[in-house]
Amino acid sequence: MVELIKSNVNIDFLGKSKFFFGISAALVMLSLFLIFTKGFNYGIDFAGGTVVQVKFENTPDLDKLRNSFKDLNLGEMVIQTFGEPNDILIRVEKTSAGLKETANAIQTKIKEVSGEQKIVIERVEQVGPQVGGQLKNKAIMATIYSLIGILIYVSLRFEFIFSVGAVLALFHDVIITLGIFSLLGKEITLPIVAAVLTIVGYSLNDTIVVFDRIRERIKNSAGKLNLYEVMNKSINETLSRTILTSGTTLLAVLALYLFGGEVINGFSFALLIGIVVGTYSSIGVASALVYKIKKTK
Amino acid sequence: MKYKFRWATIAAIVIAALIMMFPLKEKIKLGLDLQGGMHVVLGVETEKAVDGKLDTIVTQLKKELKNADIKYSFAQKTKDGKIKLGFQETALTDKARDLITKNYPYLVDSSLSNDPEILVFSLDQKEYDKVKDYAVEQAVQVIRNRIDQFGVSEPVIQRQGKNEILVQLPGITDPDRAIDLIGKTAQLRFHIVDENVSTQDAINGNLPFDDVLLYSKEYDKVTGKLQQEVPYVLKREAVLTGEYLTDAEVRISSQFNEPYVLIKFDSAGSKLFDQITAENVNKRLAIVLDNNVYSAPVIRERISGGEAQISGNFTMDEAKDLAIVLRAGSLPAPVVVLENRTVGPSLGFDSITKGVKAAVIGFIAVMIFILFYYRVSGVIANIALLLNFVLILGVMSAFGATLTLPGIAGIILTIGMSVDANVLIFERIREELRIGRTPLNAIEAGYEKAMSTILDANITTLIAALVLFQFGTGPIKGFAVTLSIGILSSMFTAIFVTRTIFMTFFGGKDTKNLSI
Numbered sequence: 077m078v079e080l081i082k083s084n085v086n087i088d089f090l091g092k093s094k095f096f097f098g099i100s101a102a103l104v105m106l107s108l109f110l111i112f113t114k115g116f117n118y119g120i121d122f123a124g125g126t127v128v129q130v131k132f133e134n135t136p137d138l139d140k141l142r143n144s145f146k147d148l149n150l151g152e153m154v155i156q157t158f159g160e161p162n163d164i165l166i167r168v169e170k171t172s173a174g175l176k177e178t179a180n181a182i183q184t185k186i187k188e189v190s191g192e193q194k195i196v197i198e199r200v201e202q203v204g205p206q207v208g209g210q211l212k213n214k215a216i217m218a219t220i221y222s223l224i225g226i227l228i229y230v231s232l233r234f235e236f237i238f239s240v241g242a243v244l245a246l247f248h249d250v251i252i253t254l255g256i257f258s259l260l261g262k263e264i265t266l267p268i269v270a271a272v273l274t275i276v277g278y279s280l281n282d283t284i285v286v287f288d289r290i291r292e293r294i295k296n297s298a299g300k301l302n303l304y305e306v307m308n309k310s311i312n313e314t315l316s317r318t319i320l321t322s323g324t325t326l327l328a329v330l331a332l333y334l335f336g337g338e339v340i341n342g343f344s345f346a347l348l349i350g351i352v353v354g355t356y357s358s359i360g361v362a363s364a365l366v367y368k369i370k371k372t373k
Numbered sequence: 374m375k376y377k378f379r380w381a382t383i384a385a386i387v388i389a390a391l392i393m394m395f396p397l398k399e400k401i402k403l404g405l406d407l408q409g410g411m412h413v414v415l416g417v418e419t420e421k422a423v424d425g426k427l428d429t430i431v432t433q434l435k436k437e438l439k440n441a442d443i444k445y446s447f448a449q450k451t452k453d454g455k456i457k458l459g460f461q462e463t464a465l466t467d468k469a470r471d472l473i474t475k476n477y478p479y480l481v482d483s484s485l486s487n488d489p490e491i492l493v494f495s496l497d498q499k500e501y502d503k504v505k506d507y508a509v510e511q512a513v514q515v516i517r518n519r520i521d522q523f524g525v526s527e528p529v530i531q532r533q534g535k536n537e538i539l540v541q542l543p544g545i546t547d548p549d550r551a552i553d554l555i556g557k558t559a560q561l562r563f564h565i566v567d568e569n570v571s572t573q574d575a576i577n578g579n580l581p582f583d584d585v586l587l588y589s590k591e592y593d594k595v596t597g598k599l600q601q602e603v604p605y606v607l608k609r610e611a612v613l614t615g616e617y618l619t620d621a622e623v624r625i626s627s628q629f630n631e632p633y634v635l636i637k638f639d640s641a642g643s644k645l646f647d648q649i650t651a652e653n654v655n656k657r658l659a660i661v662l663d664n665n666v667y668s669a670p671v672i673r674e675r676i677s678g679g680e681a682q683i684s685g686n687f688t689m690d691e692a693k694d695l696a697i698v699l700r701a702g703s704l705p706a707p708v709v710v711l712e713n714r715t716v717g718p719s720l721g722f723d724s725i726t727k728g729v730k731a732a733v734i735g736f737i738a739v740m741i742f743i744l745f746y747y748r749v750s751g752v753i754a755n756i757a758l759l760l761n762f763v764l765i766l767g768v769m770s771a772f773g774a775t776l777t778l779p780g781i782a783g784i785i786l787t788i789g790m791s792v793d794a795n796v797l798i799f800e801r802i803r804e805e806l807r808i809g810r811t812p813l814n815a816i817e818a819g820y821e822k823a824m825s826t827i828l829d830a831n832i833t834t835l836i837a838a839l840v841l842f843q844f845g846t847g848p849i850k851g852f853a854v855t856l857s858i859g860i861l862s863s864m865f866t867a868i869f870v871t872r873t874i875f876m877t878f879f880g881g882k883d884t885k886n887l888s889i
Contacts, residue, residue, distance in 0.1 A: 169849045274838075284830045289826075321793040326789070
């Protein structure tokens, strides 16, 4: 039998809860600090604006390109490579000009700059300011709805306190993931929101497996073990499953991150972080939270 | 064979999935992000439609007052969206009021009582809403007509919310042209050129009240840059509009070998055109589309027969598109682009290639890992994994679901997660074996005990997926769909299929060693 985790493993996870809480609290605080001070690099989905992706035949000179775009007066503008050196991404913040005019101006300029070279406009994405606001509201509502749905389901299947622990752990995962996005200045787009919601589902998946085992143990060992021991034993018993499943998911998502291409890069990156953070919180934080809440009651 | 029924079920489902799937290229619809195409959300400026309605009412009112022999000193639309009429005597005011309240039940009298010679009317709320609503409905129709004539397979043209229109055009190769075609208001008007006012005066701001200054704009055909603007002073009131059009088609002029658009009027329009040309011989008639002068030929003689030409240095495509918009009719109000996402076909193709590559690599990596970890039982789990993949594609084909790039990511994620059910079961079986149970008993206990955990774990993920489906658009919806399908089908393969294999393998006897 191949074993990643020895079957007789017996780690005192709850005993280390001070340590885990310390790390988690620090990470959450740091993330919140970053989110509120540095904020997010909102993609055009939420901020509004225009993105044009162009494939040039030969690698263009970025500085020259930037200079030639200056006289368009389109305000804040970012020109960078996107994956390949001849793939250029032009991003314009929202301007007073209409979306159609902005796109036309950029495309005309590109044709002018490229001269004899062949160019292909690979992608144009434009979101007006109103739509951006709507999308932002929808994203926030979606996150809240899914958390409420999960809260209800978990309280129906387990004790209410468990659902509190689970949802707190989810907030923990989401905040840290967003904190890392803020730290690295990665773009927040609609797919990132989808990734975050998936993380919510996934991380909960791990937590539920542990809770399930705790519930079963409580039922079977009435009186023999105290809650502390039951919880520790349950986390240990499910540890190899938790690590295994996270491992296979991580393998699959890693393939997506490495080979899935630039368009989906941010999305797979969010999933990667989320899986790592979610696995950690399922093992180290969720049950410990439930234990703490139960004890103080 | 003991488990005939189970095997038959599995065979039936897999065969059904395979039948649904093939030919894969036709069955799986690709999202705009994978096949290339454009997704545009247009906002209809419904206020302008109300404005236009007020203009029409004013014109009608003037005619009716004239017919009823009620002299007015002015009749106009005000800036705040009302109709204002002025009269010399109070008696005339009263007569006009009677006429208007009788013929226009949707106009609300909002005149000020302290000024008996002035009447003010406004649209009632119901009519106001109706005009706005109708403008959006009509815009959807017009855009649909244009797209139909332009020729795009499987377009989506849908009203969205109060005054938005969603247009999705898969596989479009010239998005600029498409957006011009959809977005053109295409309001065609004919105005007499006012030769008494010099254009220079007009540019300097000396423009009589009943004139307008419009330009003819010429663009360079290669760079699309504005080359020159020629100013025209026109009589404000249009003598004829596009309403009377019945047809528009592209012709090639024999003289210059250039395309032009031939338009045909209906009988009323023909009569009007005949009359206008008769009255204005040797004057210039400007053809104006969306406030842009196309041409202003001199009327040499009275033109009967109800045909006119629009020429203007067109390329063939431009002439074709102009004919389309004229045939399909004008938008009742201008539209603005609120959102535009266009993906070129090459990027879409690139995305599929990379997505599939990532999926294959992820798949193989997971399978190797499971095989190494669980040995013979790992083979069983891998069979379930493969079947799961077939089922996902089968179900997607059956429901006509759309595969998007995030959708491919959903499948990849499902591959990683779907082994979870097997991992849960197998780890349980190992536990049971450790406490000394026989393989057969261990398997049974493993499945039974893991069941509620699997259900709980999957339902929670499903909740998140359903929320995503509910709020998501396009690609994200695609992700939610594949994720949900993946979760459901993995429960079938990882629980039912693997168990059937185990049962057949042991055949109810408890002799063999279990490789797990």
